[in-house]
Amino acid sequence: MTAPRTITLSTVDHGNVTVPEPSWCTGHDGQQPGHRVDIVHKGPDIVLGFLGAEVLAAGLAQCPFTTVAGPELGGPTVGVSVYPPGRVLTPVALYDLAATLDTYADRLRALADELTAILAGGEH
Structure with a gap:
């Protein structure tokens, strides 16, 4: 040992x-x-x-x-x-942080979609 x-x-x-x-x-x-x-x-x-x-x-x-x-x-x-x-x-709080980051990533993708539409001549 x-x-x-x-x-x-x-x-x-x-x-x-x-x-x-x-x-x-x-x-x-x-x-x-x-x-x-x-x-x-x-x-x-x-x-x-x-x-x-x-x-x-x-x-x-x-x-x-x-x-x-x-x-x-x-x-x-x-x-x-x-x-x-x-x-x-703690492990539970770390899982909560990971879930929050997942949600935030989804929000960033939606914002990127909105910016893409604006830059393509859509809404200003």
Whole structure:
């Protein structure tokens, strides 16, 4: 059996803290020492980009030492961090976001159809 992967991070309030590191965590390079409660495991983001701009980014996240009450604020339970709106989502909320994006895509297609008709000499 393989031992769990761990990482030791320096904190200003608890000294060096050794924590289990999830397999999906991309590491902690470049993180400055902070408070233990601010330790965040972050997975790679999937990014929705358009015309060179980042529209939406989402990735796994976990804050193992936080004591917040709701998962939408980040917490010890793994969630998906989404920016914007800058929230950590549960699976149900993530499915809701996907459905909302589907609806928005339909609205964009309808707007493109309307613009096409206008440009073709239809309504101005």
